[in-house]
Amino acid sequence: MKLKPNNAADAKENSTKNMTRRQFMGAIGHTASGMAVAGGLVMVYKFLYPNVLLEIPSRFKIASINSLQPGSHVFEPEHRVFAFHDTRGYFFALSAVCTHLGCTVAWKSEGITGHKEGIFLCPCHGSEFTKEGDVIRGPARRHLDRYHMAVDEGQLIVDTSETVNTIEDMILKV
Amino acid sequence: MQSKPWRSVFRTALPIKTNLDRSLVMFNSLALHIQPVKVRERAIRFSYTFYLGMISFFLFMVLVVTGILLMLYYQPAIPNAYENMKDLQYVVSSGIFLRNLHRWAAHLMVISVFLHMLRVFFAGAYRPPREFNWVIGVLLLLLTLLLSYTGYLLPYDQLAYWAVTVGSNIVKYVPIIGKNIRFVLLGGNTIGEYTLVRFYVLHCVVLPLFITSLIALHFWRIRKDGGLY
Numbered sequence: 356m357k358l359k360p361n362n363a364a365d366a367k368e369n370s371t372k373n374m375t376r377r378q379f380m381g382a383i384g385h386t387a388s389g390m391a392v393a394g395g396l397v398m399v400y401k402f403l404y405p406n407v408l409l410e411i412p413s414r415f416k417i418a419s420i421n422s423l424q425p426g427s428h429v430f431e432p433e434h435r436v437f438a439f440h441d442t443r444g445y446f447f448a449l450s451a452v453c454t455h456l457g458c459t460v461a462w463k464s465e466g467i468t469g470h471k472e473g474i475f476l477c478p479c480h481g482s483e484f485t486k487e488g489d490v491i492r493g494p495a496r497r498h499l500d501r502y503h504m505a506v507d508e509g510q511l512i513v514d515t516s517e518t519v520n521t522i523e524d525m526i527l528k529v
Numbered sequence: 530m531q532s533k534p535w536r537s538v539f540r541t542a543l544p545i546k547t548n549l550d551r552s553l554v555m556f557n558s559l560a561l562h563i564q565p566v567k568v569r570e571r572a573i574r575f576s577y578t579f580y581l582g583m584i585s586f587f588l589f590m591v592l593v594v595t596g597i598l599l600m601l602y603y604q605p606a607i608p609n610a611y612e613n614m615k616d617l618q619y620v621v622s623s624g625i626f627l628r629n630l631h632r633w634a635a636h637l638m639v640i641s642v643f644l645h646m647l648r649v650f651f652a653g654a655y656r657p658p659r660e661f662n663w664v665i666g667v668l669l670l671l672l673t674l675l676l677s678y679t680g681y682l683l684p685y686d687q688l689a690y691w692a693v694t695v696g697s698n699i700v701k702y703v704p705i706i707g708k709n710i711r712f713v714l715l716g717g718n719t720i721g722e723y724t725l726v727r728f729y730v731l732h733c734v735v736l737p738l739f740i741t742s743l744i745a746l747h748f749w750r751i752r753k754d755g756g757l758y
Contacts, residue, residue: 403713410717457698458691479695 413516417448420509420529428462435459436502436513437475439486446527448513449488450500453477460484460499467491475499487522501525563748565756572757581645586744588638595631596733603683605729607722610685635677642673654758662750665743672740679732685725693720693728 374382417438418429423446428439435451451459458479466473467483474491475484483491488499503519504527505512511527519525531543540557541550552566571577602621603613617624646666649655655663682693697715701707716723751757 400713403716405716405723408717409722410719455698456695458695479691 414512414514416507416510417504417513418511420446420506420511423511430462431513432459434513434515436515437462438504438511438513444528446504446511446529447487447522447525448502448504448511449475449525450502450515450518451475452500453479453482453495454490454497454499455480455482455493455495487525503527565752568756578757579644579648581641581648585638585641585645588634588641589740589744591634592631592638593737595627595634598627599631600733605683605725607685607725610683610725614684614686635680639673639677642670646670652758659750659754659758662747662754665747665750669740669743669747672736672743676732676736676740679728679736682720682725682728683732690720693724 411433413434415431415434417431417434417436423429423438423440425440425444426442428437430437430451436448437451438446438448440446453460455477456479458477460475460477460482462473463476464473470485470491472486474486475488477483477495480494482493482495484495484499485491488501490496490498500515500518501520501522501524502513502515502517503524505514506527506529536542541553545551545554555561555564555566599617602617602624604610614628617628619625649663649666678693678696681696682689697711697720700711700714703710712718714724714727715721716727
């Protein structure tokens with residue numbers, strides 16, 4: 356590529372040494388315009404970010420302790436949460452949102468080879484999870500979100516905004 | 530024909546005799562000047578371009594017309610959206626015809642834009658001086674896909690809801706800012722009222738404005754880069 360005559364570079368060099376009035380006013384004008392545009396972009400971004408959401412509360416009652424018998428489970432479709440009462444006597448709650456792309460996993464109580472206690476199967480892309488939410492088969496790479504349930508007046512309470520990482524933290528012994 | 534009002538609209542003097550007159554007819558008309566004054570004969574043979582670009586543009590015009598008509602019976606709200614879509618199918622005269630026309634034209638446009646891209650690629654029509662028009666073409670393909678994607682949510686049925694759930698979760702995999710993009714796109718953490726309105730505005734206003742501007746630039750550049758190749 357042929358280089359252009361170096362007028363532009365010369366002009367720039369001169370301008371740093373000896374700025375004309377026109378260049379000075381131009382620089383002020385461009386800076387002001389740039390700041391106005393940047394401010395406008397920030398405002399638009401903030402505008403697009405809703406401050407009030409019309410979403411359901413994250414904390415809710417999923418079941419009463421007495422109604423959830425050992426070996427049974429409930430599914431709350433609004434929040435997409437499963438709550439289990441394990442035959443070994445403890446409770447736990449898991450998100451039904453597949454960690455791959457967000458479809459709702461289904462509980463398959465018949466299980467598969469090696470996981471007779473039942474598995475979660477995602478209908479969209481076939482991810483499989485153990486009863487405790489660990490990945491058996493991808494494409495999902497992360498375990499299902501685990502919640503620590505609280506007990507309030509005989510009701511099992513889940514807060515979907517608070518997840519726990521380990522199975523031990525998830526388990527609720529009553 | 531030579532009256533003053535006529536001459537104020539159509540500048541070219543009649544009768545047309547010379548080649549200069551013929552070229553002036555093209556030059557002096559907004560609609561006709563999209564066509565070049567001269568074309569090589571082989572360039573307008575069907576087997577040369579398969580008219581894929583023009584077919585894409587024609588489908589886009591079908592989508593604009595049917596889309597504007599569908600907008601008259603559609604409210605982007607829950608549960609109105611789904612009910613409006615069902616009303617279009619069963620209550621509104623020719624509603625199902627327009628809806629299907631819109632849907633089929635959208636599918637066909639994706640196909641024809643893609644085939645157009647293949648044609649340009651295999652003809653080598655992306656080479657200089659047409660490199661930038663290839664870039665615009667890629668953006669047009671992207672906009673076509675985004676228009677299809679945003680239109681997908683509007684019926685607000687199970688298919689729409691889960692397709693957009695999956696699609697917006699793909700956005701979440703963008704490094705660092707993925708979760709923010711998804712939040713702004715959906716107007717929340719899950720698909721809801723705000724999402725429907727946002728997708729509606731994108732589908733009916735923002736993306737059509739972008740694609741119309743780029744189509745104009747694309748056509749203009751065909752001429753400036755030396756015509757059909």
